[in-house]
Amino acid sequence: MSAGFGEADEEGKVREENLARLARVHGIRLLGPNVSGTFNLHASFNASGSPAHYLVPTNLAAICQGGYAFYDLLAAGGSRKMGVGWFVHTGNECDLGVTDFLELLGEEEEVQGILMYLETIRDPRRFLDVARRVSERKPIIVFKAGTTSAGARAALSHTGALAGRPEIYRGALAQAGIILCPAMELxxxxxxxLVERPPMKGDRVAIMTMGGSWGVSLVDELEGKGLMVPELSPKLQGRLRELGMPRRASTKNPVDIGAAGISYHLSLENVVQMAREILESEEVDALIFHGLGRPGMAKDQASDRARxxxxxxxxxxxxxIQALEKEIQKPVVIGCCLSPWESQAVWDLNQEGIRTYQRLSDIAWNLVLARQREKFLSRLLR
Amino acid sequence: MSAGFGEADEEGKVREENLARLARVHGIRLLGPNVSGTFNLHASFNASGSPAHYLVPTNLAAICQGGYAFYDLLAAGGSRKMGVGWFVHTGNECDLGVTDFLELLGEEEEVQGILMYLETIRDPRRFLDVARRVSERKPIIVFKAGTTSAGARAALSHTGALAGRPEIYRGALAQAGIILCPAMELxxxxxxxLVERPPMKGDRVAIMTMGGSWGVSLVDELEGKGLMVPELSPKLQGRLRELGMPRRASTKNPVDIGAAGISYHLSLENVVQMAREILESEEVDALIFHGLGRPGMAKDQASDRARxxxxxxxxxxxxxIQALEKEIQKPVVIGCCLSPWESQAVWDLNQEGIRTYQRLSDIAWNLVLARQREKFLSRLLR
Known part of the structure; x- marks a missing residue:
């Protein structure tokens, strides 16, 4: 797990090569050097620097050329009941590299999705072959660092990696079915x-929102990334009116339930029924429900009556509304700009394992990339 | 404060025009309709739907064509001691519009920065004139919604706004010195x-990081948005070595203090001294310090000794390190991917009013737009 090898200087590089040669001669496989560890929570095995307290044994696996930053991501994820069950930090990869672990975890039945933090790919041809096979069965999500020239220089200092031209990577990875993640934090x-939501079978998204501005901005985010927010048919809009949407509130899409006045004009049952009819229609492929989860509802903040x-x-x-997803088999995304610590409702949902999304661009990226995954899979079937 | 006017249908539009005409005849100025209120916390005046509990009377002001979403932003900001002292929601603007309030708040001595959520600009020529004058004295930060055709349609349903072509807006707003905000949440x-940090006098950023991957990805974010992360001079790198950076840890930039082993090899005094010498050098214009703030340090999570x-x-x-900013007059940005609720250190800092930034792209946008602001101001001086 030592550092000070190929990533440090020429002398370290020579020592790393000697180490690799020695291991090869004696039939020993090496992980590292310059790594922070590995774990398999499903085997109660944790040889990493990540405190067990924050780890959530999910069916996701992670293969990373960096380590400590991923522990930060695990800490942030853990508090939202997210994380990975398998983790390996490959560091300088003097012997075993990311492709070996991709192959291994690709064959592991219980692994349903693979996350990768990559600075370089040392065996691009084999990597793409393996990735193509694996991504037919489970999504591979790659965050590629070192995509600018200065970033590539930083990667060289970090893991001894030669990062390569981004435009070449991007096309090749996409062809192998790999999902490119736009931000480490995502x-x-x-x-x-990608492993929890039902497939996104088309580009059309419906929005129900508590705040008109959220709706407008969400439309921009979705359409700006290639999805569509179509105006609902007069027939469907008519049904929403029948279910209680007043004249002053738009039913076009976004459907402005905030302007309608939830709990004053609309009953809970009717709002759920509206979501159901929108989702069941042939007009959209996913639903975003945005803007509930008001602050100030913690035990010490509000009366029992208000709560x-x-x-x-x-x-x-x-x-x-989230439960409609399973029944109707279209993605349903709950958005709220408040964190679980600012909104009691958001906290409660996260404790139940219901995901909530704080940022509009995160919601859009998730849907766009779920759509990309579904397109890749449906091309395979042709 | 009623809805159901111009944003709803033709009949509402007629009623809105009649209302405006009636007011004009009698010399009455109107705010709205279709608004949620206004406040001036410095005058203890709150006629808005935002609970006073979350409001922080800062020297920022906000002028919004939407209301409820901004209250969500205020709730999220309040828990980090951020917010605005003045707020007005202009809605359908049958009489008073965003330009009137921009002029008013521009002249208000205590207002140091103005935030705007805009779906449309009804008097573009006057708006740009006023904006140009105001932005010479204080930053105007605009989030423009309705930038896609579907977004524009949604804006029409929301505030009766005709949103207009984004590429035309963008150039004109930038020329008037307006900062375009890339996301509502920002x-x-x-x-x-922009009102708290010292000016960013050049494009060069130094990074000190606890996680190599954060460093590499941060470089990509900064360089991808037009800033630079230059390799530090051999002389400055030599000083960092003298201050305790071991051979295995990069001093090029990012400076990998995580690999160096804080508290084992580096004393607090030496890390602060490193930050000082980097900032004082002629080689960089800002410093990002990223990755401290470990989880698990709340009172019920860790021993007094560990804490x-x-x-x-x-x-x-x-x-x-944050305090160096004031002394040396270059921006210092503290980054940590954990929220105040996940990291006790981040919580403590936020309580003191020290800002921390969770997302790499937020850090990059803040610096890029601070640089843009400074360039605009220095062009004025020529």
Whole structure:
């Protein structure tokens, strides 16, 4: 697990090569050097620097050329019940490299998705072959660092990696079915999204929102990334009116339930029924429900009465709308700009394992990349 | 404060026009309709739907064509001691519009920065004139929604706004010195950044990081947005070695203090001294200090001894490095991917009013736009 080898200087590089040669002669496989460890939570094995306290044994696996940053991501994920069950940090890869572990975890039945933090790919041809095979069965999500020239220089100092031209990587990885993750902080949430949500069979998204501005900005995010927010048909809009949407609130899409006045004009049952009819229609392929989860509802912040009315209404509503996903088999995404620590409803949902998404661009990326995954899979079937 | 006017349908539009005409005849100025309120915390005046509990009376002001979403942003900001002292929601703007309030708040001495959520600009020529004058004295930060065709349609349903072509807006707003905010969620943090940080006099950024991967990815974010992360001079790198950076840890930039082993090999004083010498050099214009703030340090999570060693070390280190900013007059940004609720050190800092940034892209955007602001101001002086 030592550092000070190929990533440090020429002398370290020579020592690393000697170490690799020695191991090869004696039939020993090496992980490292310059690594921080590995774990398999399903075998109760943790030889890493990540405190067990934050680890969540999910069916995701991670293969990383960096280590400590991923522990930070695990700590942030753990508090939202997200994480990985398998982890390996490959560091300088003087013997075993990312491709070996991709192959291994690709064959592991229980692994349903693989996250990768990559600075370099030392055996691109074999990597792409393996990736193509594995991604037919499970999503591979790659965050590629060192994509600028200065970033590549930093990668060289970090893991001795030669990072290569980004435009070449990008096309080749996409062809092998790999999902390119746009930000390190999205790696774990995106992995969960792709293995937990039903497939996104088309580009069309419906939005129900509590805040008109959230709706408008969410449309921009989705359409800016290639998805569509189509105007709902007069027939479907008519049904939403029948279910209680007043004239002043838009039913076009986004459907502005905030302007309609939830709990004053709309009953919980009717809002759920609206979500159901939108999802069941042939007009959209996914639903975003955004903006519930008001602050100030923790035990020490609000009266039992207020909690009984608002908090329980919000939690039940989001829970029931999320549950439509399984039944109707289209992705349902619950958005709220507050964290679980700022909104009691968001906290409660996360404790139940219901995901909530704070940022509009995260919601859009998750859906866009889920769509990309589904397109890749449906091309395979042709 | 009613809805159901121009944003709803033709009949509402007629009623709105009649209302405006009636007011004009009698010399009455109107705010709205279709608004959620206004406040001036410095005058203890709150006629808005935002609970006073979450409001922080800062020297920022906000002018918004949407309301409820901004209250969500205020709730999220409040828990990090961020917010605005003045707020107005202009809605359908049948009489008073965003330009009127921009002029008013521009002249208000105590207002140091103005945030705007805009879906449309009804009087573009006057707006740009006013904006140009105001932005000479204080930053104007605009989040423009309705930039896609579907987003524009959604804006029409939301505030009756005709949103207009994004490429035309963008150039004109930039020429008037306006900072375009890339995400709604960044509006308040970016406002604080621009009024609190010293000016960014050049493009060069230094990074000190606890995790090599964070460093590499941060370099990509910065360089991808037009800033530079230059390799430090041999002389400055030599000084960092003298101050305790071991051979295995890179001093090029990013400076990998994580690989160096903080608290084992590097004393707090030496890390602060390293930050000081980097900042004082002629080689960089800003410093990012990223990756401290470990989880598991709350009172019920760690022993007093562990808290005494790690927590107090981390808090002191980040506090002292942040303090260099004021003395040396270059921006210092503290990054940590954990929220205040996941990291006790991050919580402690936020309570003191020291900002921390969770996402790499947020850090990069803040610095890029601070640089843009400084370039605009220095062009004025020529």
């Amino acid at each position: 790696l774990i949430p995106l992995g969960h999204f 009984g009315i608002f908090l329980s209404l919000e939690v039940r509503l989001m829970r029931e | 509006l308040i943090p970016l406002g604080h950044f 005494g060693i790690f927590l107090s070390l981390e808090v002191r280190l980040m506090r002292e």
